[in-house]
Amino acid sequence: MLGIDIKKESNNLVITWQLSRIEVSLEDIEDVSFDNTYAGQEKDAIRIGTPYATTDRIVIKTNSKTYILFTTNGQNILKKIQSYL
Template sequence: MLGIKVQQVENQLIIRWQLSKIEIPISDIKAVTLDDTYGGSEPSAVRIGAAYGASETILMRTTNQSYILFTSNEALFPKISAMLSNNAG
């Protein structure tokens, strides 16, 4: 199984997992935090990745939707945070 891949293309945050591709405008992202619950704390959030075997759960809140990323890649959260801080201001 392939892991979650995140990249920035212009003003979009692109999340890829398996055959899915989600594009989120960076300006719409309000908060990115680590979620210490097993299945994620937001029931209506879009879940990306496999919850079992994931060492980190990342909660991304946008103006319209919340996303929960299940990953074993501990570098993913700092990478997303850096992308957002580079685009702040």
């Protein structure tokens, strides 16, 4: 598997990257958007992927945590996540 993979299982958004698997309840997601900063504005965010200058940054805000996904496929991943909500 190359890059970040996103899928829906039951009522969870499942994010896999390398050997990591993160499950986020779809009910807890408050906002999904792009972030144009290099490392992301949220200092406490959980960062997934490798931050290069040319990668897109997708921010997933939940009730309790913020996730930043670093990917070269940002537009497709954003659309996919939004389709699950």
